[in-house]
Amino acid sequence: MSGAKRVRAAPAAGSRWLLDHTRAISATLDQLARRPFGTLLTALVIGITLALPAGLYAVLGGLDAASSGLKGSLRVSLFLKDTVDEAAGRQLHATIARKPGIGEAKYISRDAALAEFKAHSGFGEALDMLSDNPLPATIVATPDAALPKAQAEALLDALTRLPEVDSARLDREWLERLYAILAVIERLILLIAGALALAVLVVVANTIRLDIASRREEILVLKLIGASDAFIRRPFLYTGLWYGLSGALLACLMVFGAGLALAGPAQTLSGLYGIGTGAGTLGVDTVFAVFGAGAALGWLAALWTVSRHLGAIEPR
Template structure:
């Protein structure tokens, strides 16, 4: 009874069990490494998906890549042709030289003294003496008129001093050298062989500028092709884009697959452009080698090497990325859930 009464005298609150207070939902925080890994995983997933979509429609993708390849191959072929042209003329005497035609009555000792004086001149890099006999033999070989020249009583050609100036870019200094040589008693005539070198330089510069202008125009064409292609992709996936934006997808998230698609079109277009250049070089190398061998030369075409391979694929990929960015930035803003 005593035990029962003591239990009954206890406060009522002592019968209530105290439970720990629930803290509710816990907000989880993601670290920088988790966000970075998630970003990389999404990029890998989008890249694989873009490649899958590219090869899912092989005909349409190949046609677009081929258009890009042709647009890139034209300026690249012109640039490669200029490089081969410069390589072909590199073996020629591309430096301006001064030809001093000596008086036919000049004595050999006086000519030797004149040549030694010119060799000591700091403005002259090289002096070459060509005797009248050597000049006549070279003329017979170059002209093919050996039978006609046999009947001449005397050699009509004078001795020549060929001078190579050190400074070939200063026309005023070259002209002063010519004027000083013309005043010398042994000089009969002085010719500055500079005009054809200047013409060759100007033609090369003209070709380079034309190549650069054509490259800019066709690069713009590549961007427009990619813009139109990505626009069609966006329109075909309009419903999917609306659903992604309804669940909170940002424009950057939605834009990412189309950027990878532009990279695919550009990269494969650049690869095809390099293949077209290589095929053209292989097609022309045989006839050009035969033509050069007929002139006693072993010249051969140089094809697009590793630098062209990297440049075409990298440049085309960047153009494709730029075109996709422009198309996605413009058209994705127009697709918003109502």
């Protein structure tokens, strides 16, 4: 052995760190690949567990997108007082139509309203018996579609309090209900996701626990020859991380597949409601969230298990 070929005994800290981690990564991947069936089963369990909240979230996203297509239907019908004559009514209509944030305003005079009612209600002859036209003049106002929901509502609310307005009807109750339902569903998904996150933790923790038990001898020998706790812990943490990430990958594939399967019927449904494309698809942010959650849960579960079980394995 020549002196020129000697390699430094103590490598620099940075390259040492890199070397340790590369070794742990390749060793753990190698280990998982050597028993592909077991690895796949664990990944599949995690995948299904992650796919459920991710899929629900995608559906919710679809509903949300669809409902924003319905915002245009937020509108107010202002029934004017009988004391407001036709000229004043048209004047008011012009004022409202010019207001910023108003997309469209339509004036329906008392006569027009009566003609329309006669034509559509089937009570035509009955109405002829009345001496007076009982219908009020109406202004139907729709906010600008670009206006945020809260502002649009405030604007319409203000219109209902105009002195010329006798009574008003806001066509927004059912939309409010939809939003409320969506909020409940979103909260429900969060709860489900929380419970399922716990399930992922338990699945990974149990797998790592069995892994530790089966490698007890190796851990003992490593401790005897002076391996640090970090060195012994590292492969288990990476194994947890791989389980989480492979589960996340499977979850995304499952949700994507389900999205494809649902695309046709969802298209038909949204077509029926005339609300554009509301099909639930997996957004980039959801994909990131699934991978992030998988990685974090796998790693945390491994850390939890390792800190509980490695200390108990001490050479005697």
